[in-house]
Amino acid sequence: xxxxxxxxxxxxxxxxxxxxxxxxxxxxxxxxxxxxxxxxxxxxxxxxxxxxxxxxxxxxxxxxxxxxxxxxxxxxxxxxxxxxxxxxxxxxxxxxxxxxxxxxxxxxxxxxxxxxxxxxxxxxxxxxxxxxxxxxxxxxxxxxxxxxxxxxxxxxxxxxxxxxxxxxxxxxxxxxxxxxxxxxxxxxxxxxxxxxxxxxxxxxxxxxxxxxxxxxxxxxxxxxxxxxxxxxxxxxxxxxxxxxxxxxxxxxxxxxxxx
Amino acid sequence: xxxxxxxxxxxxxxxxxxxxxxxxxxxxxxxxxxxxxxxxxxxxxxxxxxxxxxxxxxxxxxxxxxxxxxxxxxxxxxxxxxxxxxxxxxxxxxxxxxxxxxxxxxxxxxxxxxxxxxxxxxxxxxxxxxxxxxxxxxxxxxxxxxxxxxxxxxxxxxxxxxxxxxxxxxxxxxxxxxxxxxxxxxxxxxxxxxxxxxxxxxxxxxxxxxxxxxxxxxxxxxxxxxxxxxxxxxxxxxxxxxxxxxxxxxxxxxxxxxxxxxxxxxxxxxxxxxxxxxxxxxxxxxxxxxxxxxxxxxxxxxxxxxxxxxxxxxxxxxxxxxxxxxx
Ligand SMILES: Cc1cc2nc3c(=O)[nH]c(=O)nc-3n(C[C@H](O)[C@H](O)[C@H](O)COP(=O)(O)OP(=O)(O)OC[C@H]3O[C@@H](n4cnc5c(N)ncnc54)[C@H](O)[C@@H]3O)c2cc1C
Ligand SMILES: Nc1ncnc2c1ncn2[C@@H]1O[C@H](COP(=O)(O)O)[C@@H](O)[C@H]1O
Numbered sequence: 265x266x267x268x269x270x271x272x273x274x275x276x277x278x279x280x281x282x283x284x285x286x287x288x289x290x291x292x293x294x295x296x297x298x299x300x301x302x303x304x305x306x307x308x309x310x311x312x313x314x315x316x317x318x319x320x321x322x323x324x325x326x327x328x329x330x331x332x333x334x335x336x337x338x339x340x341x342x343x344x345x346x347x348x349x350x351x352x353x354x355x356x357x358x359x360x361x362x363x364x365x366x367x368x369x370x371x372x373x374x375x376x377x378x379x380x381x382x383x384x385x386x387x388x389x390x391x392x393x394x395x396x397x398x399x400x401x402x403x404x405x406x407x408x409x410x411x412x413x414x415x416x417x418x419x420x421x422x423x424x425x426x427x428x429x430x431x432x433x434x435x436x437x438x439x440x441x442x443x444x445x446x447x448x449x450x451x452x453x454x455x456x457x458x459x460x461x462x463x464x465x466x467x468x469x470x471x472x473x474x475x476x477x478x479x480x481x482x483x484x485x486x487x488x489x490x491x492x493x494x495x496x497x498x499x500x501x502x503x504x505x506x507x508x509x510x511x512x513x514x515x516x517x518x519x520x521x522x523x
Numbered sequence: 524x525x526x527x528x529x530x531x532x533x534x535x536x537x538x539x540x541x542x543x544x545x546x547x548x549x550x551x552x553x554x555x556x557x558x559x560x561x562x563x564x565x566x567x568x569x570x571x572x573x574x575x576x577x578x579x580x581x582x583x584x585x586x587x588x589x590x591x592x593x594x595x596x597x598x599x600x601x602x603x604x605x606x607x608x609x610x611x612x613x614x615x616x617x618x619x620x621x622x623x624x625x626x627x628x629x630x631x632x633x634x635x636x637x638x639x640x641x642x643x644x645x646x647x648x649x650x651x652x653x654x655x656x657x658x659x660x661x662x663x664x665x666x667x668x669x670x671x672x673x674x675x676x677x678x679x680x681x682x683x684x685x686x687x688x689x690x691x692x693x694x695x696x697x698x699x700x701x702x703x704x705x706x707x708x709x710x711x712x713x714x715x716x717x718x719x720x721x722x723x724x725x726x727x728x729x730x731x732x733x734x735x736x737x738x739x740x741x742x743x744x745x746x747x748x749x750x751x752x753x754x755x756x757x758x759x760x761x762x763x764x765x766x767x768x769x770x771x772x773x774x775x776x777x778x779x780x781x782x783x784x785x786x787x788x789x790x791x792x793x794x795x796x797x798x799x800x801x802x803x804x805x806x807x808x809x810x811x812x813x814x815x816x817x818x819x820x821x822x823x824x825x826x827x828x829x830x831x832x833x834x835x836x837x838x839x840x841x842x843x844x845x846x847x848x849x850x
Binding site for chain 2: 275277278280281283290301302359360361364386387388389390391392393394395396398399400403404405406407408410422424425426427428429430431432433434435436437440446447481482483484485486487488489490491492495496498499500501505506508509510512513515516517520522523
């Protein structure tokens with residue numbers, strides 16, 4: 265079985281993100297980059313499938329500039345067998361749809377049985393690429409999965425997706441696309457052996473032209489990034505608990521008018 | 524009508540649109556000057572539900588009603604709506620951020636080859652174009668985006684947009700277009716309902732009480748549930764520290780790797796306010812923090828704070844709210 269894991273590089277969740285002198289970009293100096301946390305769940309799930317099914321190959325795929333190599337190496341260190349790096353200036357302004365088209369093109373080339381992704385990339389927080397890749401490929405897709413089991417014959421996967429008020433369990437014929445929600449698993453840390461071994465693993469560089477894709481203007485364009493409007497200063501209500509609580513409830517009713 | 528703003532209906536799977544649709548329809552009406560139509564994909568729409576859509580301001584309901592459309596599968600719904608959109612040329616297609624529509628509208632955008640702005644918190648017309656504001660980098664920044672061409676596809680964060688008022692006397696024309704449905708590849712095996720808490724869904728609640736590591740153990744959440752029980756439309760959530768400790772199931776986690784909520788009122792109890800927690804609740808209208816530690820970062824974004832032991836504050840709050848709400 266062949267599994268492709270789509271992994272995006274994003275700023276670390278604890279990073280203070282600042283807008284650069286170009287209002288359409290963030291200041292990248294000093295940013296620590298990580299694999300988007302949900303994509304780590306996706307990769308972990310792929311590695312667990314590989315441990316259960318002999319002869320499974322796990323391929324990490326990432327689209328982004330040169331610095332993405334670092335993220336790809338983390339995926340290889342965790343246990344991916346090889347990687348594909350979609351790296352082309354044509355994708356510098358890629359929106360969700362352009363990204364999905366490029367990823368779908370590489371998936372078509374590789375023809376895996378299963379594609380695993382993250383619920384959303386925690387930089388653009390779009391949560392859309394997964395479904396779009398599935399749409400472009402014409403494959404079934406289950407988003408936000410909390411559990412997954414591939415049938416012994418390798419022809420279907422049973423996946424439970426988190427929905428309001430419960431879990432919906434679906435059977436999907438392979439090939440299919442699944443996106444990982446937190447709670448699916450606990451990702452492993454790379455071992456020293458894994459980190460050393462990663463250096464010898466293959467990373468294939470892919471340009472837009474290799475996929476037969478022409479540069480296209482984005483369908484959704486970013487006008488500006490803005491800082492959050494400051495919240496009005498709050499106040500700590502002093503005093504003994506009963507008194508403070510009474511004042512708080514009064515303020516919620518009369519000032520804030522929320523109860 | 525060509526040029527109309529479409530709102531894809533999120534329903535309760537029992538034939539009625541969810542309340543969040545009042546927000547989506549209200550916003551679409553403001554932006555379009557009232558040219559709003561609903562698109563409802565269901566196995567059975569109730570007359571009440573159709574009436575409600577009209578009273579919220581939908582001029583027309585495109586009703587795709589067929590047993591084959593249930594359960595929801597984006598691979599069936601997206602082509603059906605896309606075909607209709609190609610025939611009718613709406614200017615925009617909106618839906619609320621729900622587990623279905625986040626996926627559905629994304630697939631629809633790919634099918635139509637247009638842009639998608641997901642999880643918008645503001646929308647405005649700039650001349651002839653629509654500009655969306657959406658939080659990015661876990662809500663640390665806002666981005667303003669616009670579309671290269673129509674239809675403009677967007678999902679709207681619940682509880683952020685002003686809901687349309689129900690106006691008796693307004694009604695929607697119901698149109699049942701002939702559409703062909705794609706066969707579904709995926710099959711629903713079962714739906715596992717969560718143990719009912721008796722409280723509303725976290726993302727739909729108007730008031731959210733969030734318990735962090737300061738709750739000390741799973742047994743103590745009952746005090747938050749009791750407090751939520753006396754408040755109107757209130758739910759109980761948790762921080763990741765509480766979820767990782769196994770005190771609450773993951774579905775209650777608020778934050779970057781949990782749910783994004785935007786209630787009228789958020790109250791944090793024993794939550795420090797880590798940046799990843801703020802990511803999931805910072806668009807709440809009013810934020811209250813209860814924490815023993817005056818230096819806790821949550822006080823930086825709180826509108827009201829009480830520095831005290833939550834185990835003293837919660838019972839006192841219950842008493843005060845009881846007095847207030849029983850009046
Ligand atoms: C990739 C990543 C993703 C993450 N995603 C999320 C997420 O989605 N959601 C999330 O919440 N976190 C997330 N986190 C974790 C986050 O960084 C924090 O660790 C977490 O939010 C802390 O939870 P807490 O505030 O409950 O606990 P703590 O930070 O331990 O805070 C507990 C607070 O309770 C107070 N307290 C203790 N006892 C009492 C009492 N009796 N009365 C009053 N106050 C009391 C203390 O003063 C303290 O401020 C993520 C982290 C990473 C790295
Ligand atoms: N540039 C990228 N490279 C690899 N995978 C990506 C990229 N962008 C998005 N993805 C995948 O699509 C998922 C959803 O991304 P998004 O729609 O941007 O929130 C991510 O969790 C990844 O699995």
